[in-house]
Amino acid sequence: MKPLHLFLFISTISTLWLTSTSISTITPNQNISDGQTILSDDEFFRMGFFSPSNNSISRYFGIWYNKISVTTVVWVANRQTPLNDTSGVLTLNDQGILMIIDRTNRSIWSSNSSLTTNNPVAQLLDTGNLVIRNENNLDPDNYFWQSFDYPGNTFLPSMKYGFDFVKGLDKYLTSWKSDDDPSIGEYTNRFDRNGYPQILLRKGSEVEFNSGPWNGLRFSGMPNLKSNDIYTFGFVFNERELYYKYELVNNSVVSRMILNTEGRLERYTWIERTLRWQLYVSGQMDDCDRYSLCGSYGVCNINDSPACGCLSGFEPRFPEEWRGADWSNGCVRQAELSCGGGDGFVKLSSVKVPDTRRSWFNVSMNLEECEQECLRKCNCTAYATLDVGTGRRKAKSKKRVRAIVIPVLVSVTVLLGICLFVYRKRKQKQKKKNELNSVVVFHENNTVNDSTKEDLELPLFDFNTIANATDNFSDECKLGEGGFGPVYKGILEDGKEIAVKRHSRESKQGLVEFQNEVKCIAKLQHRNLVKLLGCCIDEDERILIYEYMPNKSLNYFIFDERKRNSMDWSKRYSIIIGIARGLLYLHQDSRLRIIHRDLKASNILLDKDMNPRISDFGLARSMEGSDGRANTIRVMGTYGYMAPEYTIDGIYSTKSDVFSFGVLMLEIISGKKNRGFRHANHDLNLVGHKEGDHKKQNLHLVILNGAHPTT
Numbered sequence: 001m002k003p004l005h006l007f008l009f010i011s012t013i014s015t016l017w018l019t020s021t022s023i024s025t026i027t028p029n030q031n032i033s034d035g036q037t038i039l040s041d042d043e044f045f046r047m048g049f050f051s052p053s054n055n056s057i058s059r060y061f062g063i064w065y066n067k068i069s070v071t072t073v074v075w076v077a078n079r080q081t082p083l084n085d086t087s088g089v090l091t092l093n094d095q096g097i098l099m100i101i102d103r104t105n106r107s108i109w110s111s112n113s114s115l116t117t118n119n120p121v122a123q124l125l126d127t128g129n130l131v132i133r134n135e136n137n138l139d140p141d142n143y144f145w146q147s148f149d150y151p152g153n154t155f156l157p158s159m160k161y162g163f164d165f166v167k168g169l170d171k172y173l174t175s176w177k178s179d180d181d182p183s184i185g186e187y188t189n190r191f192d193r194n195g196y197p198q199i200l201l202r203k204g205s206e207v208e209f210n211s212g213p214w215n216g217l218r219f220s221g222m223p224n225l226k227s228n229d230i231y232t233f234g235f236v237f238n239e240r241e242l243y244y245k246y247e248l249v250n251n252s253v254v255s256r257m258i259l260n261t262e263g264r265l266e267r268y269t270w271i272e273r274t275l276r277w278q279l280y281v282s283g284q285m286d287d288c289d290r291y292s293l294c295g296s297y298g299v300c301n302i303n304d305s306p307a308c309g310c311l312s313g314f315e316p317r318f319p320e321e322w323r324g325a326d327w328s329n330g331c332v333r334q335a336e337l338s339c340g341g342g343d344g345f346v347k348l349s350s351v352k353v354p355d356t357r358r359s360w361f362n363v364s365m366n367l368e369e370c371e372q373e374c375l376r377k378c379n380c381t382a383y384a385t386l387d388v389g390t391g392r393r394k395a396k397s398k399k400r401v402r403a404i405v406i407p408v409l410v411s412v413t414v415l416l417g418i419c420l421f422v423y424r425k426r427k428q429k430q431k432k433k434n435e436l437n438s439v440v441v442f443h444e445n446n447t448v449n450d451s452t453k454e455d456l457e458l459p460l461f462d463f464n465t466i467a468n469a470t471d472n473f474s475d476e477c478k479l480g481e482g483g484f485g486p487v488y489k490g491i492l493e494d495g496k497e498i499a500v501k502r503h504s505r506e507s508k509q510g511l512v513e514f515q516n517e518v519k520c521i522a523k524l525q526h527r528n529l530v531k532l533l534g535c536c537i538d539e540d541e542r543i544l545i546y547e548y549m550p551n552k553s554l555n556y557f558i559f560d561e562r563k564r565n566s567m568d569w570s571k572r573y574s575i576i577i578g579i580a581r582g583l584l585y586l587h588q589d590s591r592l593r594i595i596h597r598d599l600k601a602s603n604i605l606l607d608k609d610m611n612p613r614i615s616d617f618g619l620a621r622s623m624e625g626s627d628g629r630a631n632t633i634r635v636m637g638t639y640g641y642m643a644p645e646y647t648i649d650g651i652y653s654t655k656s657d658v659f660s661f662g663v664l665m666l667e668i669i670s671g672k673k674n675r676g677f678r679h680a681n682h683d684l685n686l687v688g689h690k691e692g693d694h695k696k697q698n699l700h701l702v703i704l705n706g707a708h709p710t711t
């Protein structure tokens, strides 16, 4: 036989082998063209070119189950760069890089193996893992590349799901765009390493579900993850790696986990009898699995109607929203905590540990030490064990958690072992989750000067967002100048109009007022109060973001001859009633009970329907501790509106606000400013004006009777 014939013979054989797919490896300069496939040694998996649906011309290289009659793709190489025709070829080059070449000999996808090697081979393993390794080296640690490091939407048995700190790999699931388009969709399901690790399922950047931290047995938020006959599972977290993994008990039952195109985590098992994939378990079981459904300090119980409630010792932040089934703003404490003042913890069982991104942990602490540590840190709100397995054994010999001093503190099971702190959650988008299985909540740092971002319980806006919305705080956007800095009109990217109050950087004064305003108004919610949407703290920037009031403030109307005429009596009456309602809420009905101290026409804003909204809480004071009795304080306010006892002796109470309200009412009716009032017969101001006195009494009666004032 001539050498040429021998060569042809061998190449025919190898082509036959490839097409008959009886070998699982390819060597350099061998290739797989469209139509050829390769099987794993146990013939469980097959790889080759495919189209995700019959009516798609796109061609992808991927791996699918060989023995399952419904073609189920578990991995796709060129998911972002499909081929348009069947000219694609997969080859392994001499450097050990797998490439997909199109008809123009262009590489449209390649494996990322950076190490060059002698005698590389690519092999489809029995696990469905496509690896590149040295011909003679079977050690998984020495693979140059493996498809398991680049999963798509499928999490296969024996895959390490998570981080390889040594190699700098982060292995996570990304959904397909649709069932016939494997390109990267909206959803990701990925370990988050902030605090104690948990897995976060996101749509874009928005968290939709969290697994909860590993509690020694399972992910705290996945109670269905139990030992079973089909697969075993485990979690590893050390300096080298962090991963979750599962293995099939018996390969005769096929099981896989996917992140589907709607963002659901689902585990399926193959049922040979029916020739179908059967849903075995789903990560998200019910509404309570929606991230932060009930907001901060809320708790979700699917058997309740409505499912959302507050933890004991807490109440809805905005009861009206709550009644309207909008729970996203969560709950607030009924009684403030005093850090180090004897407050303790309350145990919460059978709940999911909340979002741990702001937690701290120490694996060598026992639960008692953890509790002590949490008590010491004023920003620590809850603690839990990291290992309920080891904890449970010792728990019985331990006393129950210490006495509860104030019924606000909640803690977790008495389990010993390892320690996990949960810091109070930021009250913004990344709110805590609160479903079945949770620990929750406790100390809050309420010293006045500590105005960290965490203290504000408000959505935080990014400085750049605000700068963009206000055209970089341009003069065109300026609405006016308040006592503590300018106010701008802004338009957010989604088109929402906002008013932006930027506290002047220089004034130390401004900072105190800023904190005061935030603390007051963040806790208030009434339709006659202006609504604070959020704030922004960036270096020395202190910015408040309010809803935008298109009709500016009352002083633009009542002190302007022309505009005043557009305000008929019924309008003025409804404005007066609105202000009175807002004030009544501040004084009596709100949780904080507030004295405003600077009620005046320019602080009454008008919304698009001309409803009054009380604004500017920079000088407001809480009545807490004062029982509504008079307090003395440095006099601040606006001349013309301040009650005499306040101006002269610095004594203020709700009555000072009522005085200002009276002045305001006179101004609304007369269209004249109290300060600057001139009368031919005397030197008194509007309040002192005799006829006014007379009118005032009548008016008072009329308003009480609910009729419209007439002159």
Ligand SMILES: *[C@@H]1O[C@H](CO)[C@@H](O)[C@H](O)[C@H]1NC(C)=O
Pocket (backbone or CB within 6 Å): 029, 030, 031, 089, 091, 101
């Ligand atoms: C694929 O391999 C065959 C022979 O095995 C060779 O003729 C062909 O050129 C190769 N194609 C590519 C794109 O490498």
Ligand SMILES: *[C@@H]1O[C@H](CO)[C@@H](O)[C@H](O)[C@H]1NC(C)=O
Pocket (backbone or CB within 6 Å): 054
């Ligand atoms: C796709 O085509 C194959 C072979 O022609 C056929 O058996 C299969 O039912 C088709 N699938 C769909 C979803 O139409």
Ligand SMILES: *[C@@H]1O[C@H](CO)[C@@H](O)[C@H](O)[C@H]1NC(C)=O
Pocket (backbone or CB within 6 Å): 081, 082, 083, 084, 102, 108
């Ligand atoms: C597929 O076809 C489209 C349109 O003809 C072209 O833009 C694209 O580059 C092609 N893709 C490949 C991988 O050849």
Ligand SMILES: *[C@@H]1O[C@H](CO)[C@@H](O)[C@H](O)[C@H]1NC(C)=O
Pocket (backbone or CB within 6 Å): 105
């Ligand atoms: C394809 O490209 C490779 C390297 O870029 C080259 O060695 C090979 O000859 C090319 N093949 C064809 C058919 O152009």
Ligand SMILES: *[C@@H]1O[C@H](CO)[C@@H](O)[C@H](O)[C@H]1NC(C)=O
Pocket (backbone or CB within 6 Å): 112, 150
């Ligand atoms: C390939 O490796 C580079 C750097 O090593 C990395 O930035 C890139 O994301 C990797 N690409 C893929 C598809 O893994």
Ligand SMILES: *[C@@H]1O[C@H](CO)[C@@H](O)[C@H](O)[C@H]1NC(C)=O
Pocket (backbone or CB within 6 Å): 250, 251, 252
């Ligand atoms: C796996 O399951 C098959 C079929 O049920 C059974 O015959 C076999 O003995 C099992 N193997 C093991 C190791 O349990």
Ligand SMILES: *[C@@H]1O[C@H](CO)[C@@H](O)[C@H](O)[C@H]1NC(C)=O
Pocket (backbone or CB within 6 Å): 362, 363, 364, 365, 366, 369
């Ligand atoms: C963790 O806890 C142990 C036991 O209380 C303590 O000795 C150690 O210093 C702690 N480590 C850290 C980093 O706090």
Ligand SMILES: *[C@@H]1O[C@H](CO)[C@@H](O)[C@H](O)[C@H]1NC(C)=O
Pocket (backbone or CB within 6 Å): 358, 377, 378, 379, 380, 423, 454
């Ligand atoms: C809590 O306070 C401690 C100091 O007491 C600080 O080191 C830590 O960073 C704070 N943690 C959070 C989440 O604010």
